[in-house]
Amino acid sequence: KQEVTQIPAALSVPEGENLVLNCSFTDSAIYNLQWFRQDPGKGLTSLLLIQSSQREQTSGRLNASLDKSSGRSTLYIAASQPGDSATYLCAVDGGSQGNLIFGKGTKLSVKP
Amino acid sequence: DAGVIQSPRHEVTEMGQEVTLRCKPISGHNSLFWYRQTMMRGLELLIYFNNNVPIDDSGMPEDRFSAKMPNASFSTLKIQPSEPRDSAVYFCASSPKQGMVEKLFFGSGTQLSVL
Numbered sequence: 698k699q700e701v702t703q704i705p706a707a708l709s710v711p712e713g714e715n716l717v718l719n720c721s722f723t724d725s726a727i728y729n730l731q732w733f734r735q736d737p738g739k740g741l742t743s744l745l746l747i748q749s750s751q752r753e754q755t756s757g758r759l760n761a762s763l764d765k766s767s768g769r770s771t772l773y774i775a776a777s778q779p780g781d782s783a784t785y786l787c788a789v790d791g792g793s794q795g796n797l798i799f800g801k802g803t804k805l806s807v808k809p
Numbered sequence: 810d811a812g813v814i815q816s817p818r819h820e821v822t823e824m825g826q827e828v829t830l831r832c833k834p835i836s837g838h839n840s841l842f843w844y845r846q847t848m849m850r851g852l853e854l855l856i857y858f859n860n861n862v863p864i865d866d867s868g869m870p871e872d873r874f875s876a877k878m879p880n881a882s883f884s885t886l887k888i889q890p891s892e893p894r895d896s897a898v899y900f901c902a903s904s905p906k907q908g909m910v911e912k913l914f915f916g917s918g919t920q921l922s923v924l
Contacts, residue, residue, distance in 0.1 A: 729911065740813070740900055740915030741852075786852065790910050796865065797910050801851040 699724045699791050703800035710777055711808050718772040718803045720787035725765045728790045732761050732772050735784045735802065744785075745772070777807045813916035815901050821922045827889040830919045833882055834903030842913065843876055843886050844900040852900070858884065859907045891923045 700723045733741040745754045745761040753762040760773040784804045788797040814833040842857040856866040861878045878884040898918045
């Protein structure tokens with residue numbers, strides 16, 4: 698059974714810092730991995746999608762990497778801003794249509 | 810488009826009462842998903858529909874939970890009778906293509922509290 702773990706559960710950094718969020722999964726047979734952002738009282742917004750054949754994806758100040766063999770992904774946020782404060786979740790798609798397996802998220806707080 | 814619309818935003822009810830959560834997917838989307846989010850278990854898929862037909866309901870916790878999609882623009886998730894352990898945030902999401910989880914659009918959720 699696929700399990701997704703995110704460490705740390707919470708992270709607080711000063712504005713301007715570069716930071717890395719971690720995600721690990723137990724079954725390397727995945728189709729893709731996504732990183733989502735969740736703001737308080739809101740739904741999830743997809744940030745980046747990495748296909749299983751890819752090693753990384755970039756969008757603006759965000760860079761996500763994937764190492765399938767070791768069951769790990771990282772989300773790198775450059776030059777963090779207070780507006781980046783949110784909970785970040787990773788989710789893996791094992792191919793069972795419709796069933797993304799989510800981690801519990803890392804709650805990020807960027808202090809001005 | 811207004812996105813995925815869920816109602817109510819908050820629901821407080823007493824144990825044993827029936828609860829109905831509602832969802833309007835994005836127009837033209839073929840798949841609809843119901844998720845539940847708790848601190849203990851995180852985000853879990855309850856059920857999803859393709860073209861209004863339930864495809865996988867293995868995540869529905871027990872018979873007290875039921876979901877329907879009578880047409881392409883409306884879905885309900887019903888809990889009867891409700892219990893305190895059902896307290897959670899329930900999300901609806903839709904996708905433009907059957908089972909396509911790469912393009913999921915989430916609603917803002919319904920915060921359910923069962924006292």
